[in-house]
Amino acid sequence: MPKLYSGDLSPYSARVRMQIYAKGITDIELERPADFGMPSFRQRLPIGRIPVLDIDGDLMPESDVIAEYIEEVYPQPSLLGATPRETAHIRTLARIGDVYLMNNMFMLGPQSRAESRDQGIVDLLGGQVVRNVKALDKMIGTDGHAACGRLTLADCALVPALFLIENVLPGTGVENPVPKAANVAAWWAAIQTNEHAAKVLAELHRGLEERRELIRSGAFAKMMAAAKAAMDAAEA
Numbered sequence: 001m002p003k004l005y006s007g008d009l010s011p012y013s014a015r016v017r018m019q020i021y022a023k024g025i026t027d028i029e030l031e032r033p034a035d036f037g038m039p040s041f042r043q044r045l046p047i048g049r050i051p052v053l054d055i056d057g058d059l060m061p062e063s064d065v066i067a068e069y070i071e072e073v074y075p076q077p078s079l080l081g082a083t084p085r086e087t088a089h090i091r092t093l094a095r096i097g098d099v100y101l102m103n104n105m106f107m108l109g110p111q112s113r114a115e116s117r118d119q120g121i122v123d124l125l126g127g128q129v130v131r132n133v134k135a136l137d138k139m140i141g142t143d144g145h146a147a148c149g150r151l152t153l154a155d156c157a158l159v160p161a162l163f164l165i166e167n168v169l170p171g172t173g174v175e176n177p178v179p180k181a182a183n184v185a186a187w188w189a190a191i192q193t194n195e196h197a198a199k200v201l202a203e204l205h206r207g208l209e210e211r212r213e214l215i216r217s218g219a220f221a222k223m224m225a226a227a228k229a230a231m232d233a234a235e236a
């Protein structure tokens with residue numbers, strides 16, 4: 001049975017999990033790889049990141065690639081458009097979620113827990129997030145879905161991005177831009193009532209609580225130091 005290497009707090013994994021739930025796929029197992037962050041994981045997967053789709057040992061990284069693969073292998077119900085142009089629009093919005101929002105938020109995240117914040121990083125990446133929420137506001141659907149009036153891959157990519165903006169951005173000292181982006185705010189309120197979005201959001205919140213507890217107890221810093229030492233030793 002194929003496996004998706006995933007983790008509760010991984011927004012990129014959450015995007016694929018939301019797709020799997022929305023399509024009602026039951027033959028992809030979800031698993032957190034035991035050696036995530038360790039040299040053996042990096043040996044099998046040079047990019048070293050999750051999600052990864054493991055099809056009988058054939059390992060496929062990158063959330064966007066996995067999402068498109070899943071659409072091809074499990075075409076119904078489709079989370080793409082009814083026409084090539086609709087699909088292109090869905091992919092554009094999904095890229096805003098992935099490249100313009102999640103990627104900047106993911107790199108900004110450590111600044112929310114840094115002992116001394118690097119204001120240059122916060123201004124650069126936080127500024128990009130604010131700018132791109134404004135862009136999204138002009139492009140997102142106004143009927144409760146990101147595009148095409150129904151759940152699509154655009155919603156799957158934007159839900160974890162908005163989770164990060166709401167829950168991580170304020171910790172870096174940057175104001176959450178969503179309340180001032182009326183169309184994004186309306187979509188965000190509406191999509192949280194979708195059962196598949198609600199499920200991944202519950203998983204993301206559970207992961208965030210676990211992470212915060214690990215940080216509070218000091219265990220997270222120890223885990224990070226052990227993983228870095230193992231990686232340095234493997235690369236020496």
Ligand SMILES: N[C@@H](CCC(=O)N[C@@H](CS)C(=O)NCC(=O)O)C(=O)O
Pocket residue numbers: 009010011012013037048049050051061062063064106
């Ligand atoms: N472009 C990748 C990004 C994946 C990514 O950054 N995953 C994070 C977890 S959400 C990760 O595995 N981080 C581990 C690391 O940075 O070493 C994708 O779309 O799958």
